[in-house]
Amino acid sequence: MLRKIVIAAILSGLVLAAIPLILVPVYTIQPVHPVSTLILRDHFTFRPYLRDWVDLEEIAPVMRYSVIMSEDGQFCRHDGVDWVEMKAVVDQFLDGEETRGASTIPMQTAKNLFLWNGRSYVRKAIELPLALYLNLVVSKDRILEIYLNIAEWDEGIYGIEAASQHYFGQSASSLTERQAALLTVTLPNPAGRNPAAPTRRMNALADRVQRLARASGDYVGCVKTEA
Template sequence: MLRTTKRIAAWVIIIVLVLAAIPLVLTPVYAIRSVHPVSTLMLWDTVTVRPQLRDWVSIDDVAPVLLHSIVMSEDGQFCRHRGVDWGEMLAVVDQALDGEETRGASTITMQTVKNLFLWNDRSFVRKGLELPLALYFDLVLSKRRIMEIYVNIAEWDTGVYGIEAASQHYFGKPASKLTAREAALITISLPAPDLRNPADPSPTMRKLARRVERLASRSGAYVGCLDAD
């Protein structure tokens, strides 16, 4: 019985070590521009034979206003932090300790590693794993490459992955041709892609889009790290 328990424990440790090594090994590989990573959701769709729509596109072929809209809407300090926005994180912790409803504090980098290596839920376990992965990801990859991966693996509608597929899906045009208003609308659909339709926005969506459009037009130094290498 003791021998069996030890054998099981040994296998559990091996499995944990292998799973932990996957992001460490793959992250440097993902620094190569010709490599097109896939998310855990894409892999699950493949396993379950669920239809997917995906078309990888270079960041050079994405309208800059879309990138600016994402930064200003999702992670205003993207170009300044090192993977984790500790100011936002501490503010969320303070809110939780005070018994208040907390807002999200995930950076674009954290969302990217979650999509690549983890799963979708709001558990503290997943959040705890996100932090070191985001720090490592930011250390190895450039901001521009992180954004390129993010916009290409994000799910913009059920089974619709990447900004090129989303742009064609919603507006019938390539991502390089998105207008400022279209970029804002498609950006605000990210938190709830199955509920928000950029091609048929509700009054609330239009209001949010106007705000994001204003922010993107004034992004300036906030998006400097996204300039072409």
């Protein structure tokens, strides 16, 4: 009996590991529009949700730059994992300090595509190889495009186009600097932040994001510049 359980567990693990190995190359194909595990949850539990896929060129450049500079400043330079930031987090953990997030855009994209939400060292350990594999197989442009189209901005609101329409009544291609900054600072806490009615704290964070986006320069050199 125990042997059967172990074999079943191993086979289940192999099947789960094979899913991203197979799907990631498929996601390099431009007409393919990947969905997140949260979108799948909403779909199969009949919860209402909105997601309108838009190509990267249809997203205002300032939105792309704001997200990169706020969420992953070394996006164009790392291999999927920011090892300097990761080492700092590990050092903090070993010292018994409260750790900060060190998730890159590839890591967040891998989590959204294949894993679950919530703080978990197990999930973080799985994220690392997935992010490395995603970054190896998929271009930076495509990773950013997928991320911006599956990120959650409110309950049932997925992707930058749905978020732009939901909060500002306009397309992602028409976002202003301020709107892009406010949408960006909503990402870490979509349930508790409203970019259409920002708090003083959100406005302060958005000020910083705007400054970073304006000074992005070579930090965003790996992504398309045309709108």
